[in-house]
Amino acid sequence: MEITAAKTINQRLMLRIAVGCMFFLAGICFASWASRIASIQQSLGLSDAALGGVLFTLPVGLMLSLPFAGWVISKTGSRNILIAAVITYGVALVGLGSAQHVWQLIACLLCFGFASNTVNISVNTQAVIAEKMYDKPIMASFHGLWSLAGFAGAGIGTFMIGKNIIPQHHFILILIVMIAGVIYSSRYLDHDKNGGDSGPIFVMPDNSLIKLGIIAFCSLMCEGAMFDWSVIYFKKVILADGAWIGAGYTAFMLTMASGRFIADWFAHRFGLKRILQISGLLTATGLIIAVAFPYLYTAMAGFLLVGFGVSSVVPMVYSAAGRSKTMSPGVALAAVSTIGFIGFLVGPPVIGFIAGATGSLRYSFMLIAAMGISVAVVSTKAKL
Numbered sequence: 001m002e003i004t005a006a007k008t009i010n011q012r013l014m015l016r017i018a019v020g021c022m023f024f025l026a027g028i029c030f031a032s033w034a035s036r037i038a039s040i041q042q043s044l045g046l047s048d049a050a051l052g053g054v055l056f057t058l059p060v061g062l063m064l065s066l067p068f069a070g071w072v073i074s075k076t077g078s079r080n081i082l083i084a085a086v087i088t089y090g091v092a093l094v095g096l097g098s099a100q101h102v103w104q105l106i107a108c109l110l111c112f113g114f115a116s117n118t119v120n121i122s123v124n125t126q127a128v129i130a131e132k133m134y135d136k137p138i139m140a141s142f143h144g145l146w147s148l149a150g151f152a153g154a155g156i157g158t159f160m161i162g163k164n165i166i167p168q169h170h171f172i173l174i175l176i177v178m179i180a181g182v183i184y185s186s187r188y189l190d191h192d193k194n195g196g197d198s199g200p201i202f203v204m205p206d207n208s209l210i211k212l213g214i215i216a217f218c219s220l221m222c223e224g225a226m227f228d229w230s231v232i233y234f235k236k237v238i239l240a241d242g243a244w245i246g247a248g249y250t251a252f253m254l255t256m257a258s259g260r261f262i263a264d265w266f267a268h269r270f271g272l273k274r275i276l277q278i279s280g281l282l283t284a285t286g287l288i289i290a291v292a293f294p295y296l297y298t299a300m301a302g303f304l305l306v307g308f309g310v311s312s313v314v315p316m317v318y319s320a321a322g323r324s325k326t327m328s329p330g331v332a333l334a335a336v337s338t339i340g341f342i343g344f345l346v347g348p349p350v351i352g353f354i355a356g357a358t359g360s361l362r363y364s365f366m367l368i369a370a371m372g373i374s375v376a377v378v379s380t381k382a383k384l
Contacts, residue, residue, distance in 0.1 A: 011188075012133040018188035019126045022082060023142045025181045026119045027149025028156075029089050032174045033096060033112065035157020036167040043167075044102060057106050059345050061113020066341070069121040070334025077192040078125035078330060085118040086182050090175040097167035121337060125329045128322030129190045136268040139319040140312050144260030151257065206326050209335055211382040212317045215276060216340025218371040218378070219313035221347035222283055225368050226252050226306060228348040229361070237294050237361050244296060251300045252307040259311025272316055276379035279316075283309030283372030291362050291369070309372060314340065343371075 041051050073081050092115050095108035127142045153174075160170040230249040234240045240247065267275045286305030289298055317336060324332035347368075354364035 012130065014188040015126075015130045015133070015190055016138065018185035019123065019130050020142055020145050021181050021185045022086060022119075022123045022126070022189075023145045024149040025086055025178045026089065026116075026123060027146035028153040029086075029093055029174060029178060030116065031150040031153025032157060032171060033093055035154050036097065036160070036170065039161065039167050040096065040099070040105070044099070044105065046102070050102075054102065054106055054109065057109040058113040058116075059341075061110040061115075062117040062341060063338075064110075065114040065117040065121075066334050066338045069118045070331040073122055073125055073330030073334075074328040078122040078129075079186075079189045079191055081118065082122035082126060082189065083182055083186050085115050085122055086178060089115040089119055090178040094168065094171045094175050097169075097171035117337070117341075121330060121333050124318050124333050125192070125322065126189055128319065128329045128333075129192060131319060131322075137264040137272075137316075137319060140260045140263035140267070140315040143315040144257060144263075147253070147257035147260060150253070206324075208383055209321060209324060209327070209332060210339070211378055212321050213336045213339025215375055215378050215382070216314055216317045216336055217343035218374040219279075219283070219310050219317075219343070220340045221343035221350075221371050222287075222306065222368050223256075223310050223314075224344040224347035225351045225365075226303075226310075229351050229365075230303060233290075233361055233365065234296075234299065238296055238299050240296055247296070247300055248290075248303040251303045255304045255307030256311045257307075259308045260315060263312030263315065267312070267316060272320060273379055273382070275312055276316060277376045279309045279311070279313050280372045280375030280377070280379060281309075282306070283375065284369045285309075285372075287365055287369035287372065291365050294362060306368075306372075313375060347371075 037051075037055075046054065069081070088111070092108050092112040096105065096112060099105040099108055123142075124139075127139055131138050156174075157170070160167075226249070230252055231246055234248045235245050238248070263275065270278075282305050286302040286307075286309060288302075289305065290302030293299070293302075317340070318333060321332045321336040322329040326332075327335065351361075351364045351367065354367060355361045358364065
């Protein structure tokens with residue numbers, strides 16, 4: 001009995017490490033691309049407007065993968081799909097760095113976006129399996145590793161730029177790291193056997209999953225707006241000096257990453273519903289502070305709260321979706337991701353539209369505060 005128990009403990013530990021490794025690989029892959037966008041823009045001679053049009057291919061690839069990923073995972077299991085998707089993700093990254101023409105960049109971005117979300121859904125399915133082996137939440141810590149990888153990828157990108165290493169060589173190195181990580185992790189990933197499911201490619205989510213999707217929509221709308229507009233807010237509203245323009249974004253990213261490493265403990269201690277309610281209120285409070293007091297230190301404090309607020313929402317929602325009683329984890333995650341990702345896409349342009357219509361970016365940031373309040377309200381009504 002003791003040997004069996006020890007074997008079970010070792011298996012769940014190795015699964016947790018393997019899944020965490022895959023989250024890290026996904027994060028460093030995306031951050032590597034983000035860190036070299038300017039280099040690729042310069043090498044292809046793209047204007048800002050042209051680059052904006054090209055970058056729209058990425059969310060197109062993401063959206064195309066949403067129904068496919070959930071369906072294929074429900075048929076074949078998440079392990080093999082995750083392995084294939086991570087390798088494809090890395091190969092597409094090398095393609096981005098090797099593109100000599102705009103059409104090549106567009107084609108690779110489409111594949112990159114498709115692989116990115118396929119990795120997202122399959123790795124979260126593995127995370128749900130790992131979490132079921134524990135008597136406490138662990139999902140947020142996996143997402144924390146993704147955020148940590150973002151910092152590592154940005155740092156490596158900065159080093160590569162400083163050493164004048166071209167994106168192609170930079171990305172080949174990242175691909176080698178990803179292949180090594182996959183070889184190690186593949187031995188310990190769970191062999192979930194979901195094959196033989198003859199269900200449809202898309203199933204309308206039930207009421208509980210729709211509510212989870214709405215919560216994800218509101219939170220990801222906040223995340224998308226903060227990613228795209230926080231630096232501009234500090235430049236145009238806070239009127240920060242050059243060295244401090246990125247301070248708000250840095251503050252937001254730091255607390256979003258660190259918050260994910262402590263969110264599991266809070267969820268275990270206080271429950272999922274309470275954590276989502278507090279998260280929504282923190283997001284709204286932070287943005288209200290940044291809008292009401294548009295000064296450097298108060299805005300930084302507000303953005304710190306926003307980072308804590310959004311840090312645990314998506315991991316917790318994914319964890320709840322993966323426990324759906326009406327759908328397989330892969331299909332449920334795909335359904336919630338579809339609703340949530342729409343918020344990530346529409347958030348930034350809506351903020352820009354409101355800012356243009358009102359002539360003030362401050363007013364548009366109140367919409368993000370309203371999304372934070374919506375997270376708290378919908379979480380209160382949802383059965384979690």
